[in-house]
Amino acid sequence: MDIPYTVELRPDTGLYNAKVGIWLFLASEVMLFGALFSAYILLRVGAPEGYWPHGWLNVPLGTANTLVLITSSITTVLAWVSLKANQFGRFKLFHAITLLCALVFVGIKSFEYHDKFVHYEFTLKNGKFADGHMVENKLKQDGNSFTGYAVIRGHVVEDERELYDLNAHKAPAHEDIRIDGAQIAKMGNYGPWHNTYTAIYFTLTGLHALHVIGGAIVIGFLWGPGSKLWETDPERFTNRIEISGLFWHFVDLIWIFLFPVLYLL
């Protein structure tokens, strides 16, 4: 049995069915990300004075990723235009660039995540705070006490708030600092458990990255084995490219808001 309205337009909607389907799905996605943006607003406004981070993320890398996603959006739409113009070779080229952009985006994001997981904050028993990237970790934890030592590349501050607004408090030059286990009251890296900012940062960007990976898998299939449909049913294949493109543009659109909210404000 043939699936109806994959190419021809349904008389009552004026659209092929997949297009209605993808827009309904995107409508639900708006609410999903909307709920998380709402959580972000509540967490940010509820943070104590001086304890909402500024300048924690790498702006040049975030900007680069924004440009990469925007570029992938134009190649996606040009891939669809190429099929409309019966230029299958150009479609392959444009979507190959889209896939490359997806790979670069995930690569940069992974680098940023790794940077947070090797970045540690130590609360010292003398009331100071040591902060920096782990160089050598020979610490052993037994309950609340530590033995051994760690070497970090960073700095020590008197007030923890100096670690929060890096735009206002210019960090001194980083140097290798050895911290003995006996000095440590508490320690932890900048993973999602660090504070509410890293929690919402990893949740929002992690969910977005899953969308990028999911979209890239679909586009990759349509670029590779799925492209055989072009030979037998080109209009249906073109519609599939339009649908996957709509999802990809939505992923780009979400990042357009995530970038300033998380990296710049």
Add this chain to the structure above:
Amino acid sequence: MSKNENHPATAHSVRGYLIVYVALIVGTILTVWASFIHFPSREINIVVALVIAGTKGSLVAAYFMHLISERKMIYSVLSCTAIFFTGLMALTLWALHDFPSLTVTH
């Protein structure tokens, strides 16, 4: 089955897409630049960044996602989304000023 019929507007639309692409690049640079300007209050920085992001988002939705020339059915779906999204944000803003009694605020 025949291949797609040549789209008469293809060359014209490619030019339009490229203009939008350049606008998005410029918008991104503008967003980063504006974030380094010290306005009298941080709220102004937030408004400026969100206005630029909103403009960029509208360009993507209108031209790359073809919302500028879609069918009524899609607009109906998105109208419902807009109503619920606005309600969600209104509830969020309302919650900011509606603490239960005995709440400890900073």
